[in-house]
Amino acid sequence: MSTSPRKGPDRPFVFVHVGDQHLTVRDARHHQDLVAIFQQIARFGEDAFDFVYLPGDIAENGTAGEYELIEEILRDYAPRAIHLIPGDHDRQYGDMRAFGEFVGRIGLTGHAPIANSVRQLPSGPGAEPAETLPQFYRAADYGDVRCLFLDMISAGYGRKGQGLDFRLGRAQLDWLTAEVQRARSEAKTCAVFMHTYPDDLEKGEAEEVAGLFWSLGVRLVEMGHTHYNELGHDGRTTYAAARSVGQNEDGSVGYAVAAIDEGEVSWRFRALDRNAPFVLITCPADRRLATRALRAADNGRVIVRAVVLSESAEIRCRCRVDDGPWQTMTRLSEGGAFEAAVEWPYGSRRIAVEAIHPNWPGYGPDHIDRDVIEPPSTVLLSRSRPDDLGSDACNIGAWLEKGVRGDQLGPNRAGRDW
Numbered sequence: 001m002s003t004s005p006r007k008g009p010d011r012p013f014v015f016v017h018v019g020d021q022h023l024t025v026r027d028a029r030h031h032q033d034l035v036a037i038f039q040q041i042a043r044f045g046e047d048a049f050d051f052v053y054l055p056g057d058i059a060e061n062g063t064a065g066e067y068e069l070i071e072e073i074l075r076d077y078a079p080r081a082i083h084l085i086p087g088d089h090d091r092q093y094g095d096m097r098a099f100g101e102f103v104g105r106i107g108l109t110g111h112a113p114i115a116n117s118v119r120q121l122p123s124g125p126g127a128e129p130a131e132t133l134p135q136f137y138r139a140a141d142y143g144d145v146r147c148l149f150l151d152m153i154s155a156g157y158g159r160k161g162q163g164l165d166f167r168l169g170r171a172q173l174d175w176l177t178a179e180v181q182r183a184r185s186e187a188k189t190c191a192v193f194m195h196t197y198p199d200d201l202e203k204g205e206a207e208e209v210a211g212l213f214w215s216l217g218v219r220l221v222e223m224g225h226t227h228y229n230e231l232g233h234d235g236r237t238t239y240a241a242a243r244s245v246g247q248n249e250d251g252s253v254g255y256a257v258a259a260i261d262e263g264e265v266s267w268r269f270r271a272l273d274r275n276a277p278f279v280l281i282t283c284p285a286d287r288r289l290a291t292r293a294l295r296a297a298d299n300g301r302v303i304v305r306a307v308v309l310s311e312s313a314e315i316r317c318r319c320r321v322d323d324g325p326w327q328t329m330t331r332l333s334e335g336g337a338f339e340a341a342v343e344w345p346y347g348s349r350r351i352a353v354e355a356i357h358p359n360w361p362g363y364g365p366d367h368i369d370r371d372v373i374e375p376p377s378t379v380l381l382s383r384s385r386p387d388d389l390g391s392d393a394c395n396i397g398a399w400l401e402k403g404v405r406g407d408q409l410g411p412n413r414a415g416r417d418w
Contacts, residue, residue: 011337012261014049020057022246030246038077043311055224056087056195067102086153094159116171146183150194196225198390210390227410232394235383269403277310279355286373293380
């Protein structure tokens with residue numbers, strides 16, 4: 001497990017999620033979009049976020065030529081940290097050698113595969129063959145957050161023409177259980193990064209993983225696969241999926257930005273065609289994702305915190321409660337975090353934060369960005385255990401301020417059969 005240093009104690013844990021790429025040929029539209037995304041990310045400050053996350057389906061057909069396209073992008077525009085995992089398209093024709101060779105060439109920290117004995121399809125009655133295969137999973141700590149990156153692909157039997165088959169395998173399952181338990185014993189917030197919902201795993205594994213996440217309070221599960229933005233919350237765990245770069249029919253291409261601040265999750269999608277800056281409120285949590293009641297100081301004030309991504313260091317931030325006066329926020333660190341203490345009168349409902357670029361003329365939507373949340377009440381009742389743990393049954397529907405349409409336009413639900 002790797003432990004990454006934090007540049008400033010005041011900035012919460014933040015990562016950028018670039019959705020499934022499905023790369024095919026050079027200069028295809030989604031290849032151009034991916035180049036533009038990494039060009040934009042590279043202009044943010046070095047301490048603006050902790051890493052970029054690629055959730056799998058990097059290559060449409062899992063071929064060496066498709067991985068060359070992402071290699072060039074990572075070499076030219078990569079920020080200081082990348083975490084990636086495989087998706088089902090990286091095993092499109094039943095072979096992951098090209099993916100493994102790609103991971104070996106780019107030399108990302110902590111990405112070396114782990115060899116495990118994995119069950120294979122039986123060749124006859126009573127046969128339970130096994131094969132030693134490389135699996136691409138790992139753990140990394142970022143301050144008080146433990147990140148677990150899973151490989152749902154290598155142990156499965158899925159391939160084009162035969163359907164999907166998501167599996168972790170016994171060795172990875174045991175490792176996952178131990179890491180989640182250890183995170184809890186060390187009072188760390190646990191975030192899991194996997195290609196799709198736990199419910200999509202083989203039935204026995206799905207029940208075990210979903211039960212583990214619920215019982216030990218995994219705070220965030222960040223996924224790809226859906227091709228659309230989606231947020232779900234079961235009372236303990238937030239499930240978040242981001243819009244794909246390739247095979248996208250959900251809306252403007254872009255990337256998601258997520259944060260964990262004092263154990264609570266915030267998430268918002270940023271469209272590539274928007275001007276800088278980008279702002280995300282990280283504290284307090286929104287009522288739709290919160291696991292705790294709103295906490296106010298003895299003087300009735302609430303701490304508001306936000307992170308800003310921008311190529312300019314001259315950003316200013318302001319916040320307000322409902323339609324009240326704007327209040328200037330103070331920059332906390334070099335990582336683009338801002339904070340203010342605001343009065344929270346009884347009956348207040350919404351908090352808005354605006355990030356303003358020096359080029360904003362004082363009107364219009366360019367060079368200014370706004371995030372809006374509805375904090376939870378001061379009393380938050382715990383939910384009972386849901387019936388469909390680890391699935392999209394807990395999705396919260398449309399949330400347009402966060403970039404979530406709610407209509408599930410993707411190949412596994414209401415979209416095209418790509």
